[in-house]
Amino acid sequence: MIVGYARTSTADQSAGLEAQERDLHAAGAERIYAEKVSSIAQRAKLDECLRFLRDGDVLMVTKPDRLARNTAELLAIEQDLSSRGIGLILLSLGGERIDTRNPTSKLILTILAGVATWEREIMLERQREGIAKAKGQGRYLGRKQEIDTVDIWKRFLAGEQPAAIARSLSLARSSVYRHLPTAEDMASIRSHGTSDKQDALMQSMLAIYASDLSPASRQPVRKERAPRNGMGLGQTPILDVTTDSSARPDQARSTPQDAGPPSQ
Structure with a gap:
C-alpha cells in the first residue's frame, strides 16, 4: 500500500496542501495523511502515519522538506522505515524522483548520508577551534557548573x-x-x-x-x-x-x- 504524507505550515496557503495531496494521488497514493502545523516538531499526523505503515508499504511525500527538517532527520526516518520493510518515495529531490526500493535511489541516499556526516564533522571541528581560541584569550567559561x-x-x-x-x-x-x-x-x-x-x-x-x-x-x-x-x-x-x-x-x-x- 502506498501511503502519502502532506504538510504545510499555518502561514502557507491552503492551496499548497491541496497541491501536495493532488500530486500524491496522481502518483498512486491510496491513503493520505495531511496536516497544517505551526511547528515542524509537532506533527501528530506524521506520527499517526508512521504507526499505520506495515511491512511492504511505501511512504510517499512530494519533497524531503515536507517530511524532515534536515538531511540527518530524513536519513533517520528512512533507516527506520527500511528496518521495518517499508519503502520511501520522494517525488522530487533536486528534480529527481527517489524510490528507495531501487539500488540507484539507495546509492543517492547513501551519498546524502556521507555529506551530512561530513558537514557535521566540519561543524564540530570549527566548534573545537572556536573553543580553543576562546580559551587562549581567557573568554571561554564552559557550561555553568551545577552545585549540589x-x-x-x-x-x-x-x-x-x-x-x-x-x-x-x-x-x-x-x-x-x-x-x-x-x-x-x-x-x-x-x-x-x-x-x-x-x-x-x-x-x-x-x-x-x-x-x-x-x-x-x-x-x-x-x-x-x-x-x-x-x-x-x-x-x-x-x-x-x-x-x-x-x-x-x-x-x-x-x-x-x-x-x-x-x-x-
Missing part, C-alpha cells in the same frame, strides 16, 4: 572542611562557603536523628531558601566559627550545636564552652 547544596551540607555535617569540600567537588571555595548551612540550619538538622530525616529536612529547607531568600540574605555558618583549639583536619570548625528531646528543632542549647563560669 545537599551534598555540601552532608559533607559539612560529617566534619569535612570547606576547602576539602571544594577540592572534592572541583568547586571554588567561595562557592562552597556561599552554600554552607547557617548555625540555625545546623541545629535544626542535628535535631533530626536519622540520616533519612535529616535528608528530608535539608531538602525542605533548601526549597524554602530557593523561593523566599536570596543567598546574600543568609548568614553562612563560617561567620560563627569557634576558635580551632587545636582541632585537626576533618573536624567541624563550628560551634558544637546540640539539642535535647524537649527542645524545639530551631532552638539549640549552648555548648559547655559557651556557658558562663560555674556559680560559686
Whole structure:
C-alpha cells in the first residue's frame, strides 16, 4: 500500500496542501495523511502515519522538506522505515524522483548520508577551534557548573572542611562557603536523628531558601566559627550545636564552652 504524507505550515496557503495531496494521488497514493502545523516538531499526523505503515508499504511525500527538517532527520526516518520493510518515495529531490526500493535511489541516499556526516564533522571541528581560541584569550567559561547544596551540607555535617569540600567537588571555595548551612540550619538538622530525616529536612529547607531568600540574605555558618583549639583536619570548625528531646528543632542549647563560669 502506498501511503502519502502532506504538510504545510499555518502561514502557507491552503492551496499548497491541496497541491501536495493532488500530486500524491496522481502518483498512486491510496491513503493520505495531511496536516497544517505551526511547528515542524509537532506533527501528530506524521506520527499517526508512521504507526499505520506495515511491512511492504511505501511512504510517499512530494519533497524531503515536507517530511524532515534536515538531511540527518530524513536519513533517520528512512533507516527506520527500511528496518521495518517499508519503502520511501520522494517525488522530487533536486528534480529527481527517489524510490528507495531501487539500488540507484539507495546509492543517492547513501551519498546524502556521507555529506551530512561530513558537514557535521566540519561543524564540530570549527566548534573545537572556536573553543580553543576562546580559551587562549581567557573568554571561554564552559557550561555553568551545577552545585549540589545537599551534598555540601552532608559533607559539612560529617566534619569535612570547606576547602576539602571544594577540592572534592572541583568547586571554588567561595562557592562552597556561599552554600554552607547557617548555625540555625545546623541545629535544626542535628535535631533530626536519622540520616533519612535529616535528608528530608535539608531538602525542605533548601526549597524554602530557593523561593523566599536570596543567598546574600543568609548568614553562612563560617561567620560563627569557634576558635580551632587545636582541632585537626576533618573536624567541624563550628560551634558544637546540640539539642535535647524537649527542645524545639530551631532552638539549640549552648555548648559547655559557651556557658558562663560555674556559680560559686
